[in-house]
Amino acid sequence: MPDRAPVAAPVPAGDPAAAFARHDHARCAATAREVTARACAERGLRLTEIRARVLAILCESHAALGAYDVLDRLREDGRKAQPPVAYRALDFLVVNGFAHRIERLNAYIACGHPGDDHAPAFMICRSCRRVAECAAPAAAAALSPQAAAMGFEIERVVVEAEGVCPDCRASARETGGETGA
Amino acid sequence: MPDRAPVAAPVPAGDPAAAFARHDHARCAATAREVTARACAERGLRLTEIRARVLAILCESHAALGAYDVLDRLREDGRKAQPPVAYRALDFLVVNGFAHRIERLNAYIACGHPGDDHAPAFMICRSCRRVAECAAPAAAAALSPQAAAMGFEIERVVVEAEGVCPDCRASARETGGETGA
DNA sequence: AAGTGCAATGTTACAGGGTAACGTCATGCC
DNA sequence: GGCATGACGTTACCCTGTAACATTGCACTT
Numbered sequence A, B: 001m002p003d004r005a006p007v008a009a010p011v012p013a014g015d016p017a018a019a020f021a022r023h024d025h026a027r028c029a030a031t032a033r034e035v036t037a038r039a040c041a042e043r044g045l046r047l048t049e050i051r052a053r054v055l056a057i058l059c060e061s062h063a064a065l066g067a068y069d070v071l072d073r074l075r076e077d078g079r080k081a082q083p084p085v086a087y088r089a090l091d092f093l094v095v096n097g098f099a100h101r102i103e104r105l106n107a108y109i110a111c112g113h114p115g116d117d118h119a120p121a122f123m124i125c126r127s128c129r130r131v132a133e134c135a136a137p138a139a140a141a142a143l144s145p146q147a148a149a150m151g152f153e154i155e156r157v158v159v160e161a162e163g164v165c166p167d168c169r170a171s172a173r174e175t176g177g178e179t180g181a
Numbered sequence C: 001a002a003g004t005g006c007a008a009t010g011t012t013a014c015a016g017g018g019t020a021a022c023g024t025c026a027t028g029c030c
Numbered sequence D: 001g002g003c004a005t006g007a008c009g010t011t012a013c014c015c016t017g018t019a020a021c022a023t024t025g026c027a028c029t030t
Helices: A016-020 A025-043 A049-059 A067-076 A083-095 A137-141 A144-150 A166-175 B016-020 B025-043 B049-059 B067-076 B083-095 B137-141 B144-150 B166-175
Strands: A099-102 A107-110 A120-125 A131-135 A153-164 B099-102 B107-110 B120-125 B131-135 B153-164
Touching: A016 A120, A016 A131, A016 B144, A025 A049, A049 A067, A049 A083, A049 A107, A067 A083, A067 A107, A083 A099, A083 A107, A099 A120, A120 B144, A137 A153, A137 B137, A144 A153, A144 B016, A144 B120, A153 A166, B016 B120, B016 B131, B025 B049, B049 B067, B049 B083, B049 B107, B067 B083, B067 B107, B083 B099, B083 B107, B099 B120, B137 B153, B144 B153, B153 B166
Parallel strands: A120 A153, B120 B153
Antiparallel strands: A099 A107, A120 A131, A153 B153, B099 B107, B120 B131
């Protein structure tokens, strides 16, 4: 589903609410790609053609894409790509902080703050699959005391909220039905 | 991997630390099964033979089991079970709060507080797959303000910390190697 | 230029996770 | 008995992910 946003006021790209609000998405996507390219150059990472293409595909919308969705898009380009091609590019982007894996969906989104070291949380719309990336250090931090008490060493925290985005809530009200797709 | 716990002091069953600490697991498992059975009786839910068997399988250890692991165990009983059999039983247990799905692992564990309405967080050992269930209302609550600000309606929050449990940390130190399996 | 090493890509083949759809069976209710 | 409902049995399939190995391209050395 494309990024429709009929109601909310415009927000700047990079804002957590951007995924669910009207914004200049062309600029939003271009910025993400440029920032990623710059970060790669600075850190000696090779943003190859395939990797850049996969990033561009993810940047096209704020909806999470499965690896096979990405693979299909690569094939539409005329490539005869096999699954590892998509997974390798996605791994590169995720490992280096240019994209995120959404565990709940087994899917991927472009990062809203590429290159930054951050502890993201996600708001996932179960109706349109769009995902908003938020900074939520408090959520992860809330686990530290308990981890310490039991001697558990935390390496990574997944925080994913599932629900319904403002647009899909509005659609549901209009049709008088439930919010499910 | 079985529930080894060579170091920590005993803890009561139901304690968040139980998964990673020495405890009377036979009693821990029996309690979970009994509490679940009672909750089903009270709420008019049918804890059928298959469902009870799947719960018992999950209760055998604090390690997360994949649906196909459960399926294999069912087949060892002599059943000729197909995947939907395992998934239906697991769905029943998860929906009614008697088991949890660990998104990070695509796997399942028995609930430590069956029947209670709670907002669990999980500590997942990436080495032995054991999972400790914690109460972490603060983690989920930390997202509410941002969700409200963007008009997102949260229905469920997944909080999963991945890392290394005390036992596996100790093992890693002994062998002088990394913590990976 | 030839040689070497490494990172990335190409390709095959398969393992693991999950579900739609339909038929059958048991249970409880009128 | 007749009926509705929920659980189970079974088939067939789709989606997700990876091991393993071949090949290519690039950078750096000698």
